[in-house]
Amino acid sequence: MKAFTQLNGLVCPLDRANVDTDAIIPKQFLKSIKRSGFGPYLFDEWRYTNYGEPGMDCSTRPLNKDFVLNQPRYQGAQVLLARDNFGCGSSREHAPWAIEDQGFRVIIAPSFADIFFNNCYKNGILPIVADAAVVDRLFKECQANEGYRLNVDLPSQTVTLPSGDSFTFEITPTRKHNLLNGLDEIGLTLQHADEIKAFEVKHKAAQPWLFAQ
Amino acid sequence: MAGKTLYDKLWESHVVREESDGTCLLYIDRHLVHEVTSPQAFEGMRMAGRKPWRSTSIVANPDHNTPTKDWDKGIEDPVSRLQVETLDSNIKEFGALVYFPFKDSHQGIIHVIGPENGTTLPGMTVVCGDSHTSTHGAFGALAHGIGTSEVEHVLATQTLVAKKSKRMLVKVDGKLGKGVTAKDVALAIIGKIGTAGGTGYAIEFGGEVIRGFSMEGRMTLCNMAIEAGARAGIVAPDEKTAAYLKGRQHAPKGENWDKAVAYWNTLKSDLDAQFDAVIEMRGEDIEPQVTWGTSPEQVLPIGASVPNPAKEIDATKRTSIENALKYMGLEADTPIEKINVDKVFIGSCTNSRIEDLRAAAGVAKGKKVAGNVKLAMVVPGSGVVKRQAEEEGLDKIFIEAGFEWREPGCSMCLAMNSDRLSPGERCASTSNRNFEGRQGPGGRTHLVSPEMAAAAAIAGHFVDVRSVH
Numbered sequence: 247m248k249a250f251t252q253l254n255g256l257v258c259p260l261d262r263a264n265v266d267t268d269a270i271i272p273k274q275f276l277k278s279i280k281r282s283g284f285g286p287y288l289f290d291e292w293r294y295t296n297y298g299e300p301g302m303d304c305s306t307r308p309l310n311k312d313f314v315l316n317q318p319r320y321q322g323a324q325v326l327l328a329r330d331n332f333g334c335g336s337s338r339e340h341a342p343w344a345i346e347d348q349g350f351r352v353i354i355a356p357s358f359a360d361i362f363f364n365n366c367y368k369n370g371i372l373p374i375v376a377d378a379a380v381v382d383r384l385f386k387e388c389q390a391n392e393g394y395r396l397n398v399d400l401p402s403q404t405v406t407l408p409s410g411d412s413f414t415f416e417i418t419p420t421r422k423h424n425l426l427n428g429l430d431e432i433g434l435t436l437q438h439a440d441e442i443k444a445f446e447v448k449h450k451a452a453q454p455w456l457f458a459q
Numbered sequence: 460m461a462g463k464t465l466y467d468k469l470w471e472s473h474v475v476r477e478e479s480d481g482t483c484l485l486y487i488d489r490h491l492v493h494e495v496t497s498p499q500a501f502e503g504m505r506m507a508g509r510k511p512w513r514s515t516s517i518v519a520n521p522d523h524n525t526p527t528k529d530w531d532k533g534i535e536d537p538v539s540r541l542q543v544e545t546l547d548s549n550i551k552e553f554g555a556l557v558y559f560p561f562k563d564s565h566q567g568i569i570h571v572i573g574p575e576n577g578t579t580l581p582g583m584t585v586v587c588g589d590s591h592t593s594t595h596g597a598f599g600a601l602a603h604g605i606g607t608s609e610v611e612h613v614l615a616t617q618t619l620v621a622k623k624s625k626r627m628l629v630k631v632d633g634k635l636g637k638g639v640t641a642k643d644v645a646l647a648i649i650g651k652i653g654t655a656g657g658t659g660y661a662i663e664f665g666g667e668v669i670r671g672f673s674m675e676g677r678m679t680l681c682n683m684a685i686e687a688g689a690r691a692g693i694v695a696p697d698e699k700t701a702a703y704l705k706g707r708q709h710a711p712k713g714e715n716w717d718k719a720v721a722y723w724n725t726l727k728s729d730l731d732a733q734f735d736a737v738i739e740m741r742g743e744d745i746e747p748q749v750t751w752g753t754s755p756e757q758v759l760p761i762g763a764s765v766p767n768p769a770k771e772i773d774a775t776k777r778t779s780i781e782n783a784l785k786y787m788g789l790e791a792d793t794p795i796e797k798i799n800v801d802k803v804f805i806g807s808c809t810n811s812r813i814e815d816l817r818a819a820a821g822v823a824k825g826k827k828v829a830g831n832v833k834l835a836m837v838v839p840g841s842g843v844v845k846r847q848a849e850e851e852g853l854d855k856i857f858i859e860a861g862f863e864w865r866e867p868g869c870s871m872c873l874a875m876n877s878d879r880l881s882p883g884e885r886c887a888s889t890s891n892r893n894f895e896g897r898q899g900p901g902g903r904t905h906l907v908s909p910e911m912a913a914a915a916a917i918a919g920h921f922v923d924v925r926s927v928h
Contacts, residue, residue: 262782263775264654264754268894273875277524277538279498279545281607291896300538329775331655334688334754335894337590337604338496360624360658360690361590361604368608418622420482431608432507435616438476438484442512442618445475445486455711455719456488456583459515459556 248370249428253351254397255324258314259388265328266335267362271344275300284340285347289315315348319392327384328355333362342369352398354405356381367421370428372400374415400426462729464626465695466661469601469726473584475618484618488583489600492519492555492610493569494546495875496588500611501549512617514554518578521546522568523875525561527838527865534561539876553614557709559842567841567867570594570808574678575843577707581696581723586613591808591891593684597677598704599696599726601661604685624690625735627660628728631668633742638925640818641676642810642889642908644668645683646748650758652738657689660736663728664694668742674703675814682809686755686891695727749795749921750893750906752783757893759795761911761923767791786895787903788883795921798905799831802886803916804898805862805909806838807872810889813847815909819889820853822913822924828861829919836863836878838870862916874899887915 275287277300286304293315295308309316326345332355333341342365345353351371356378358366366373376384387407388394397406400422406412417425424431435442450457463471475484497519504511511517524539526532534540543561550558557578559566565576570591573579585595585602588610595602609619629648649656662684664677672680677694684692701720704710711719746760757780759766768780768791784791789798805811805819816839828835837857839845845867848854854864871878872890874897880886882901889912890897893904907915914924 263779266754266892266894268873268892268897272896272900273873276495276875277536277542279502279542281499281502291900297900331658331688334654335590335892337588337592337606339499339588339606339608342606357655357658359655359688361606361685365606365608368606418482419480420478420620431620432509432612432615435484435612435618435620439616441476442484442486442616446513446617449473449486453582453719453722455580455715457515458709458711 247368247428247430250351250370250372250400250425252399253324254395255352256320256322257325257327257384257388257394257396258320258323259327259385260314261329261385263329264331264334267333267338267341268335270333270341271338272298274298276338276340281343282347284344285349288344288348289313322349324349325352325354325396325398326350327381327388328353330355330357332358334359337361339365339368342366342371346371354381354384367425368431370425372398372425374405376413376415380413461733462731464728464732464734465599465663465693465726466601466626469582469584470623472582473601482620482622485584485621486618487586487613488516489518489578489585490516490613491569491573491585491587491592492517493523493587493589494521494542495523496607497549497610498542498545499607500614501553503611504553504614509615511553511614515556516617517555518557518573519546519550519555520559520566520569520572521561523869523873525868526876527868527870527878530562530866536877564842567844568808568811568869570682571811571840571844574598574674575841577704577710580704580710581700581726586619590685591682593690593692594678594682594808596681596684596691596693597674598700599693599723601691601693603690624661625659627657627662627689627736627738628734629662629664629738630666631740631742632666633668635668635742635745636925638910639745639747640908640910641672641679643745643748645680646750646755646758646906647745648740649683649687649755650748651740652687654686654754654756655688657684657687660689661691661693662687662689664692669694670697673814674699675812678812679809683891696723747908747911747924749911751787751789751795752780753786753893753895755891755893755906757783761795761921763795765789765791765793765795796923797920799885799920800887800915801833801884802880803832803835803912804871804886804888804890805836805912806840806870807890808840808869809891810909811838811840811844813844815889816844816848816853817851819909819913820856822910823860823862823917824856826860826917828916831919832916834863835861835916836865836871838865839867841867871898873897887912887921
């Protein structure tokens with residue numbers, strides 16, 4: 247997993263509540279057996295005016311000029327600004343894969359859906375929950391000022407606005423440590439293999455039917 | 460000290476270790492696997508040279524990409540076919556307790572086959588790279604969806620890195636009226652608390668109405684917990700749970716059965732248990748529900764009219780209503796009963812079990828699908844459900860009424876195979892999500908119960924099933 251420490255990134259505002267994972271990456275792209283290459287299909291049905299299929303060359307597809315991702319001022323954005331309940335719906339990790347592949351490393355929203363939120367951390371994306379009033383202010387400032395950037399600092403858990411104002415965000419120490427160091431969670435867990443084995447022995451003695459073969 | 464909730468008990472009985480910030484390693488008993496969210500996980504295992512921790516925890520089967528007709532032609536879409544064949548070869552390499560390949564007589568939707576063969580049991584932790592894993596909570600299991608990185612983590616370590624959720628009790632007491640189903644209860648709950656209402660929570664469903672549900676009804680309800688934002692929905696096991704499981708292939712047998720049932724009887728919230736949130740509803744207040752928008756929370760009783768955004772004061776909500784009406788091709792204030800349907804889909808992990816098919820057949824019996832309905836299809840949840848329905852003659856009832864009787868799979872719930880809506884088509888669907896494009900690009904989905912879907916197929920528009928049946 248890619249490590250994340252600090253980022254000064256251009257912000258792209260996606261002003262919609264309840265953005266679901268079907269919108270983030272439509273189902274036809276889930277047929278891929280790879281974990282990369284989803285970026286061009288991010289928000290496919292909003293981004294293009296024709297129907298996308300896996301393997302399509304997106305550079306020649308007709309764009310929906312009104313969609314934020316297609317506007318010149320937001321090209322190269324690394325911070326996605328979103329509304330409530332971002333990432334609701336399915337557990338598909340293709341959603342954070344597509345977001346990361348497009349170049350986003352941070353998502354700021356008043357709330358996220360649980361599974362999506364969790365999936366972000368597995369892919370080096372930092373999802374930040376901010377007060378609705380703060381998110382409102384960011385939307386207004388971002389829409390009013392071309393080239394609007396935010397500075398996101400994970401060690402101090404702080405987001406700094408161009409004005410110099412800042413706000414802090416929560417993250418569990420375990421997630422912070424893993425993200426800062428880009429750690430392989432499976433490798434970490436396997437350091438506790440003996441504890442897992444000991445638990446398994448006890449669990450099997452109590453409920454042998456769970457281990458029927 | 461306050462007593463424990465069922466969720467507390469399930470959680471605590473699976474904690475392998477806990478970090479100082481509350482992050483836990485949680486032991487996983489059952490790992491359900493399908494073709495869409497697993498290939499990258501198996502590939503990761505292969506690249507790291509890892510072996511599965513306990514392959515006998517795995518129950519696998521392809522379901523999203525499989526066609527529902529012309530099985531003799533195989534899977535025509537080469538991309539879909541490759542994904543299904545990749546699951547075949549991964550299971551062959553890594554092993555599983557149960558694997559039903561495409562066209563096996565037991566193959567079906569993963570959330571239907573788990574309970575069906577007794578591999579989902581009370582007290583288990585159950586995960587799958589699929590958000591509708593919450594379905595299995597109907598058995599008093601802690602069951603939730605995970606991402607592909609976590610699929611790989613469970614394969615390699617038999618654990619998940621997880622933090623405990625908050626605890627919510629949704630209690631529905633009283634009695635449901637005739638024609639009101641578990642699906643309507645689920646939609647009414649989502650309508651009340653919203654699609655983010657359960658975010659951060661595990662929901663326990665309780666009360667007389669839930670106790671009165673069959674196992675199928677409880678599965679429908681827990682299936683939709685994720686649409687209320689909760690990763691897990693749980694119903695405490697009882698005598699109905701045990702009766703459903705007894706004799707199933709992988710259910711405990713003999714002495715183990717008695718021990719298991721004794722343990723399952725302890726799986727309930729203590730009388731003095733504390734919940735972080737409690738929602739109470741009355742069964743009498745719930746009517747047959749129909750979603751009108753592009754989020755499951757955009758739902759109303761059948762007798763209502765589509766909302767008017769002009770009456771909404773909150774700007775974000777007003778925009779959501781306007782966006783939804785535009786996408787759905789609906790005028791504000793249209794009575795729901797005046798909305799015509801083009802297609803009808805009865806199926807999905809929400810509503811494709813035998814009881815659902817019996818209920819829909821009960822409405823369709825002796826009637827004909829309306830002329831304006833281009834396609835009405837019934838997709839059983841598994842090969843087992845299909846055969847049982849055929850033994851009961853349900854297939855004939857559907858076919859005589861003009862429905863298509865298909866092979867099992869996820870089908871038009873998410874349209875990864877060729878069953879899909881064309882742009883602008885409107886569908887009465889027993890599935891779980893009415894998101895934009897969910898059933899096909901530009902398709903318009905209205906979520907309903909099996910009875911309401913069958914009634915809409917016959918009438919050609921939404922209709923109160925209580926008035927026609």
